[in-house]
Amino acid sequence: MVAETETRQGLDVASSVPLLQARDVTFGYNRQELLHEVSLAIQTGEMVGLLGPNGSGKTTLLRLLSGIFQPRNGQILLEGRELRQWGRRDVAQRIAVVPQELHMPFAFTVKHMVEMGRTPFIRSFFGSQGSRDREAVQEAMAIAGVADLAERIFNELSGGERQRVLVAMALAQEPSVLLLDEPTAHLDIKYQIETLELVRRLNREHKVTVLAALHDLNLAARYFPRLILFQRGIVADSNPAEVLDPALLRRVYGVDVQVGIMRGSAHLSVLPPVLEEKRGLPERPVVHVIAGGGSGEVMMRALADAHIPFVAGALNIGDSDHTLALHLATEVITEQPYAPISSAVLDQVRASLRSVALLILCPVPIGAGNLALLREALFAAQRGLSVIMLEEQVSEGQEESLEAILPRDYTEGKGTRLLMLLRQAGATVVTSVSEALECAKKQLADETFLSLQ
Amino acid sequence: MKTETPFSRSLLEQSQRRRYIPLPIILCVLSISLLLALLLSVSVGSTAIPLATIVKVVLNGTRLFHFVPSWDSSIEVIIWNVRMPVVVGSALVGAALAVAGALFQGILRNPLADPFLIGTSSGAALGATLSFILPVAALGTLFPATAVLAFVGAILTVLFVYALARVQGQTPVVTLLLAGVVVNSVLVALQTLLLSLFPRADFPFQALFNWLSGEIAVTSWYPVLIAAVLVLLGLVLALSLTRVLDALALGEESATALGLNVEAWKFGIVVVASLMTAAAVSISGLIGFVGLVTPHVMRLLLGPEHRSLLPASALGGAIFLILADLLSRTVIAPAVLPVGIFTALVGAPFFLFLLRRSKREYRW
Numbered sequence: 001m002v003a004e005t006e007t008r009q010g011l012d013v014a015s016s017v018p019l020l021q022a023r024d025v026t027f028g029y030n031r032q033e034l035l036h037e038v039s040l041a042i043q044t045g046e047m048v049g050l051l052g053p054n055g056s057g058k059t060t061l062l063r064l065l066s067g068i069f070q071p072r073n074g075q076i077l078l079e080g081r082e083l084r085q086w087g088r089r090d091v092a093q094r095i096a097v098v099p100q101e102l103h104m105p106f107a108f109t110v111k112h113m114v115e116m117g118r119t120p121f122i123r124s125f126f127g128s129q130g131s132r133d134r135e136a137v138q139e140a141m142a143i144a145g146v147a148d149l150a151e152r153i154f155n156e157l158s159g160g161e162r163q164r165v166l167v168a169m170a171l172a173q174e175p176s177v178l179l180l181d182e183p184t185a186h187l188d189i190k191y192q193i194e195t196l197e198l199v200r201r202l203n204r205e206h207k208v209t210v211l212a213a214l215h216d217l218n219l220a221a222r223y224f225p226r227l228i229l230f231q232r233g234i235v236a237d238s239n240p241a242e243v244l245d246p247a248l249l250r251r252v253y254g255v256d257v258q259v260g261i262m263r264g265s266a267h268l269s270v271l272p273p274v275l276e277e278k279r280g281l282p283e284r285p286v287v288h289v290i291a292g293g294g295s296g297e298v299m300m301r302a303l304a305d306a307h308i309p310f311v312a313g314a315l316n317i318g319d320s321d322h323t324l325a326l327h328l329a330t331e332v333i334t335e336q337p338y339a340p341i342s343s344a345v346l347d348q349v350r351a352s353l354r355s356v357a358l359l360i361l362c363p364v365p366i367g368a369g370n371l372a373l374l375r376e377a378l379f380a381a382q383r384g385l386s387v388i389m390l391e392e393q394v395s396e397g398q399e400e401s402l403e404a405i406l407p408r409d410y411t412e413g414k415g416t417r418l419l420m421l422l423r424q425a426g427a428t429v430v431t432s433v434s435e436a437l438e439c440a441k442k443q444l445a446d447e448t449f450l451s452l453q
Numbered sequence: 454m455k456t457e458t459p460f461s462r463s464l465l466e467q468s469q470r471r472r473y474i475p476l477p478i479i480l481c482v483l484s485i486s487l488l489l490a491l492l493l494s495v496s497v498g499s500t501a502i503p504l505a506t507i508v509k510v511v512l513n514g515t516r517l518f519h520f521v522p523s524w525d526s527s528i529e530v531i532i533w534n535v536r537m538p539v540v541v542g543s544a545l546v547g548a549a550l551a552v553a554g555a556l557f558q559g560i561l562r563n564p565l566a567d568p569f570l571i572g573t574s575s576g577a578a579l580g581a582t583l584s585f586i587l588p589v590a591a592l593g594t595l596f597p598a599t600a601v602l603a604f605v606g607a608i609l610t611v612l613f614v615y616a617l618a619r620v621q622g623q624t625p626v627v628t629l630l631l632a633g634v635v636v637n638s639v640l641v642a643l644q645t646l647l648l649s650l651f652p653r654a655d656f657p658f659q660a661l662f663n664w665l666s667g668e669i670a671v672t673s674w675y676p677v678l679i680a681a682v683l684v685l686l687g688l689v690l691a692l693s694l695t696r697v698l699d700a701l702a703l704g705e706e707s708a709t710a711l712g713l714n715v716e717a718w719k720f721g722i723v724v725v726a727s728l729m730t731a732a733a734v735s736i737s738g739l740i741g742f743v744g745l746v747t748p749h750v751m752r753l754l755l756g757p758e759h760r761s762l763l764p765a766s767a768l769g770g771a772i773f774l775i776l777a778d779l780l781s782r783t784v785i786a787p788a789v790l791p792v793g794i795f796t797a798l799v800g801a802p803f804f805l806f807l808l809r810r811s812k813r814e815y816r817w
Contacts, residue, residue: 028614068709091713105562106702106757119700127696128762172769173711 015081019044019180019209019236020065020095020177025074027064033337034060036233036318037074042211044176047203049224050213051243053253056231059100060178060211065211066097092120093396096170098180102162104154110151117172128338137172143206146270160191168196171208178202180212182218192216196223215272216251217244217257232317232337235326240268251326285309285330286444288352289371291362298433299362299390304328306437308444309361311352314345314373340369346376353380358443359387364373365408365446366415374418378425387427388442389419390436454560474754476761477697483768487544490775494530494540498806502528512744514734541678542671542736543778544771549684549733550772551737552691555762556746557752559698560719561626568730568744570709571633571723572610575640577734578665580606582644587653599664600676600735605707608724608729611638615723624719667740667793669778676736683732688767690725702757742796743777746804753807773800 018041027035034057037248042048044393052058063069065076067083076083086094094226096117104113117140118133129137141147141336144164149157154165163183170178180199184192200223214220220227220240227243228237236243246259249270258271287303287310289296297311303310312325313333325332333348337340341349351377353359361377364370381387391407409415423429430436494500512518522529553568561570580602587598618624618632662669670676697718700708706713730744751765754783778794784790 063706068699068706087712088709088714089712092710095712097707101706102703103565104702106752108699108702108757112758116696116700116711119696122696125693127693205702387653403588 013214016366018042018077019079020211021063021077021416022065022071023073023075023077025064025076027060027069028434029069032339033072033318035064036337038233039074040228040234040237042177042209044209045203045207046134046226047200047210047224048212049220049227050211051217051220051227052213054433056252056418058230059181061213061230062097062181062213066095066179067091068097089120092173094175095177096173097138098163098166098170098178098183100181100185102166107148107153107155108170110146110154110157111137111141112142112153113154113165113166114146114172116276117169120173121308125336128383134175134336138170140171143171143202155391158191159187160194163187163191163195164198166293167202171202175208177209177211181212182213185215192219198349199223217249218267221270231326233323235323244270245267246332248327251329251332269327276449284355285311285352286356287358287360287440288313288349289313289325289329289360289362290317290364291315291325292364292370292376294320295364296321296362297324299360299436300324300328302437303360303440306441308440313352314341314349314370341372346372349373349376350379353377353385357386358440359385360440361387361389361427363390363392363408363412365407367410370416371418374415376423378418379423381422381427387422387425388436388439388443389427389429391429391431392432467723475754476755476765479761479765480768483765487768487772487775490772491540491544491777492544494775494779497779498531498536499787500528500531507532524603527733536793538671538674539669539752540775541777542669542677543774545677545680545684546669546733546737546740547679547747547770547772547774548742548767549687549729550740551747551766551773552688552763553726553733553740554770555759555766556694556722557744557750558692558748559759560701560722562702562704563626563628563630564749565745565788568726568733569739569741571727572614572628572636572640573607573727573730573734574739575608575637575644576608576610577603577646577731578606578739579610579640579644580604581664581738582647582661585657586647597676603738604731604735607815608727609641611727611731615720619723621696622716624716626696663791664738666791667738667808668781668789668791669737669816670737680736684729687725687729687732688763691729691763694718694722694725694779695763698759737792740793740796742793742800743774746800747773750804750807814816 002079014069016360021041022038025035025038026033038061038089050058050061060069064071067076067086070084078091083091084416114137115129117132118129118136121136122129128445134156138147144167146161146164147163148364149161154162157165167183174211178199183199185197187195196219199212202209212224215225221244225238225239227238227240228234229243229248229252235252236245236248244259246257249255249257249259255272259268261268261269280428287308289300289312291299291312292315293299300310300312300321301324310328311320311329311333312329313331314335315322315325315332316335316339318337322332322334331352333345333352335345357376359380361374366374377387404412405416407420428439430439468755470533492504492507496504496509506524507519508530509518509603510524510529513520513522514533550568554566557566557570559566581599583606614629614632614636615624617636618629620628626688671738697708697713700711700713701715701718703711708715708718731738747770748766751762751769755761755765774792774796777792778800780795780799781790
C-alpha cells in the first residue's frame with residue numbers, strides 16, 4: 001500500500017511546476033558564504049527529509065525557503081514565482097514554519113497560540129476573527145490532537161505536547177508547504193515517533209507538502225521517501241537507499257556507520273560502527289589528487305571508474321570538485337568556502353601525501369589561497385613521491401616557452417615557478433586524463449611490485 | 454487516560470487551567486471604579502464638595518440636564534477649572550503610561566521595560582530643563598514652554614535612539630535597549646552640565662525638582678485637551694495592534710513566518726508608545742512605576758493576551774494615578790507633593806502583595 005501511494009505521488013510530481021524551488025541560491029551573513037549555489041525543487045505532495053551534520057546550513061536553507069532570509073544571489077520560487085514578488089502575507093498563507101523550539105515569554109493558552117496561526121488571514125482593524133478563522137483553528141487543533149489542551153498554558157506543557165501545538169499553529173495557516181526545523185530534536189523517542197506520524201498523516205491525508213530538517217538518520221529513512229543530504233550545498237538528493245550510503249555518510253559526517261535492514265523491519269537502519277570489526281573500513285587510498293574549480297572532475301571520475309581509491313584535497317566547500325569528491329573519493333580534505341588553505345588543513349594534506357604512492361596534480365587555477373598546496377606537492381616530490389602533472393593541452397610552438405607565466409596563474413609567476421621546480425624534481429607531465437590514468441596505473445603497478453619484493 | 458472517571462478528569466483540568474477573571478467583568482468593574490475615583494478625587498480638597506453636587510454640576514455642564522443650583526457659584530469654578538483638569542489630566546497620564554508600558558514590555562519581551570526605558574525620560578527632562586533656562590515662559594498664551602519642550606525632547610530622543618539602534622535595516626531589541634541606556638546617560642549628563650553652567654540666582658530649582666519627581670501641574674484645559682487627543686489616538690492605535698503584539702511574543706522569526714513585516718510593526722509600536730508617553734510627560738513630568746507595574750497587575754488578573762491587557766491597563770493606570778494624585782494633594786494639605794512619590798510608595802507594596810498571593814510562579 002505504501003508503494004502505491006508513492007507511485008501516485010510520483011505521477012503528480014512529474015507534470016507540474018515545482019511548489020517550492022531554490023535556484024542557484026547563495027547566502028552568507030557577512031562576507032563569508034554559508035551556502036553556495038544551492039538548487040533544489042520540491043513538488044506538490046512530496047515529503048522530503050533534509051539531513052546534514054551540525055552547522056551544515058540546514059536551518060539557514062529553511063529560513064531562505066520561508067522568506068525569513070533573503071538570498072544574496074539566486075532565487076527562491078514559490079509556485080513558480082519569486083518569493084520576493086509575493087506579499088509577505090501571501091507567503092505566510094502558503095508556507096508555514098515549525099521551529100525547533102519556541103521561547104514564549106507570556107503565559108498564553110494553547111488555543112490563543114493556535115489562533116495566532118491565523119495572523120496572515122486577518123485584515124480587520126482591531127484584529128477580530130471571522131467564522132472561517134475559528135473553524136480553521138478548531139480543525140488545526142483537532143488534527144494535531146491538541147483540542148484537549150486548548151485552555152492549558154503553553155509553557156506548562158511537555159515537550160511533545162508543545163511540538164504538537166506548534167504544528168497546530170502552523171496548520172491554522174492552512175499552508176500548502178510545511179517547513180519543520182528538527183521537529184524531534186528535544187523529544188524522547190515516543191514523542192519523536194508521535195510527531196513524525198503526525199507529519200506523515202498531514203502529508204498523506206491533508207495533502208501538505210513537507211520539508212523537514214532532521215538529525216536522526218533512522219527516523220529519516222523510515223518516514224521520508226526522499227532525502228537530501230546537505231553540507232553547505234546539496235551532496236545527494238534521492239531515495240533513502242542511495243542517500244544513506246555508508247561511504248557518503250562517512251565523508252559528510254566524518255564517522256563510520258553501517259547501513260542495513262534490520263530483521264523484521266521494512267526500512268533502512270543506520271548504526272554506529274562495530275569497533276572490533278575492521279570489515280567496514282575502506283581500502284587505503286593510494287593516490288592523492290590536488291584539484292579545484294572543476295579541473296579535477298574528469299580525472300576523479302576516471303580514477304573512480306578504474307577503482308583506484310584516492311584522497312582529494314584540500315578543496316573548499318562549495319567548489320564543484322568538492323561536491324564531486326564527496327561522492328567519489330575515499331577521503332576528502334575540506335576547507336571552508338572561499339577561505340585560503342589553513343595550516344591545520346595543510347597538515348592533513350602533508351600527512352596524506354606521506355601515506356599515498358602517487359600525487360596527481362590537476363590544472364587547478366593558482367591563487368594566493370592554494371599556493372601552499374603546490375609547495376606541499378613540491379616538498380613531497382623532492383622527498384621522492386611520484387607526481388603526475390596534468391597540464392592543459394598546449395598548442396605547438398608554445399611548448400618551449402615554459403618561462404612564460406601560465407594563464408591560470410594569478411600569483412604573478414610564483415605558481416608557475418613552483419610548477420617548474422616540480423618538473424625539475426621529476427614530475428611526469430601529461431596532457432590528457434587517459435594518459436594520466438595509464439601513467440598512474442603503471443606507477444602503481446611498479447609500486448606494488450616493489451612492495452611485494 | 455481512559456480509566457479516569459470524568460470527575461477526576463475535570464478536577465485535573467481545573468487545577469491545570471489558569472483561571473482568570475473574564476474580560477467583560479473586569480472592564481465593568483474597572484470602569485465603575487474609575488468613575489468613583491474621579492468623583493472622589495474631585496470632591497476632596499481644600500473645600501469638600503458633596504458627590505451629589507459634583508454629579509449635578511457635571512450633568513448641567515452637558516446642557517441636557519438643568520438642576521437648580523443649590524450651591525455657591527464658586528463651587529462650579531472650582532469643579533470645572535481647578536479640580537477637573539487635574540483629575541482628568543491624572544487619568545490621561547495614568548492610562549497613557551500604563552498602555553505605553555504594556556506596549557514596551559510586549560515588544561521588548563522584557564518584564565522590566567517601562568515607558569521611559571528607551572530615552573523618553575531623559576529627553577523630556579532635558580527639554581524641561583531648557584524651558585526653565587530659556588527666557589520664554591510660554592509659547593503663545595496657551596501652552597507652557599515646559600510641556601512643549603518636554604514633549605519635543607521625548608519624541609526626538611526616541612527617534613534618535615531608534616536610528617542609532619538600526620543596523621542594516623534591522624533593529625535588534627538588545628541594541629535598542631543598549632542605545633536607550635547610553636543615550637539616557639548622555640542626556641542626563643547634558644542636563645547636569647546645563648544646570649551647572651547656568652547657576653542663576655533665580656533659577657527655579659524647586660519647580661524643576663517637582664517636575665522631575667512627577668507632578669500634575671495643569672492650570673488650564675488646553676494642554677489637557679491636546680494630551681487627551683494624543684492619548685486617545687494612541688489608545689485606538691494600540692488596540693489595533695493587539696494581534697501583532699501577541700504574534701511578536703513568539704519571537705521575530707516566527708512573527709515573520711506569520712506574514713508580519715516585523716521591522717515596520719516594531720517601529721509603529723515604538724512610535725505609538727512614545728507618543729503616548731510624551732503626551733503624558735508634557736502635562737505631568739516624570740512619574741515612575743505606573744507604566745512598569747500596571748501591566749503586570751493586569752496580567753496577574755487577566756492573563757497576558759494584549760486584547761484584554763491593553764484596555765484593562767488603560768483603566769487601571771487611570772485609577773491608580775487619580776488615587777495617587779488625591780493622596781499627594783491631601784497628605785500634607787494645603788501643600789502638594791509630587792505624585793511620583795505616591796505611585797512608588799503605594800504601588801510597590803500592592804504589587805508585591807499580589808505577586809506573593811498568586812500561588813503559581815508568575816510567568817508574566
